[in-house]
Amino acid sequence: MTLIKRSTGGWTIIVLLLLLILFEGCPFFKSPSVLEWDNNPQSLNITMLMDNPNDSGMVELRTKYRLEEVVSGSKDDYEKLRKLVKWTHDQWKQSGSNMPSRSDPLTILKEASEGERFRCVEYAIVVAACARSLGMPSRVLALKREDVETASSNAGHVVAEVWLNQFNKWVFADAQFDAIPEINGVPLNAVEFQETLAQNKPGLKIRSNSKGLHIWYYKNWISPYLYYFDFRIDQRFFIDQSERKSGMIMLVPKGAKNPKVFQKKYPIRDCTYISNPETFYQPPIWGQ
Secondary structure, rough: OOOOOOOHHHHHHHHHHHHHHHHHOOHHHHHHHHOOOOOOOOOOOOOOOOOOOOOOOHHHHHHHOOOHOOOOOOOOOHHHHHHHHHHHHHOOOOOOOOOOOOOOOHHHHHHHOOOOOOOOHHHHHHHHHHHHHHHEEEEEEEEEEOOOOOOOOEEEEEEEEEOOOOOOOOEEEEOOOOOEEEEEEEEEOOHHHHHHHHHOOOOOOEEOOOOOHHHHHHHHHHHHHHHHEEOEEOOOOOOOOHHHHOOEEEEOOOOOOOOOOOOOEEEOOEEEEEEOOOHHHHOEEEOO
């Protein structure tokens, strides 16, 4: 029997061609639509509940995992955030179904060190908590596809957004993929990221240790999820579920339906729907 040998480079080309054929025929790899927003002022002052960096849970997180050493040598908060995203990304391998016994960052990291794998939600919680423990306001941001109500699965993704004073803005951070989008050195929030992808603006860069095909894949993969954007008012990590206050803010494209259910069977409750990105991205007001 004759064995046909192929070089590594030959196999790489074949795999790339197959991926291109697959992606071109897949609805997830089509150019995203340009979303429209209602730019009329909306009088809504958003006060989020966030752990104080000096709270016991934040102090334990910061000291136990030596986060100040993780970000040592950083010239500014943006560089600190990039290091925290990479550090969080490296703590475990992703699993789309496994959940921790509790949803606080200390439990997640402990169980990850024991070999557990977790979802995008847990990456977002950990990177948001780490940033907050170092004095950067943060929130866990849920992304939802346009078909969020009718899809049976994979209708959402979860990332973090972190407030950086040096840019006076919220910044998108996806620790599952070790990804932060930016243009000309300025990091983007989730809505700016969507707009940049939809309009194919030049200069988009994904800050990541992944390269080449991985970055191309990520930009195409994330696009459908950048349609609805929401976060919970109570962003505290170290409280019992019984103490958590209800309420969430969802940014909805102009003319789009206000979703009332997630993936056919999970009701969306206590939600304030808005369509003004400026309101959604107002500077953080800390509350307790």
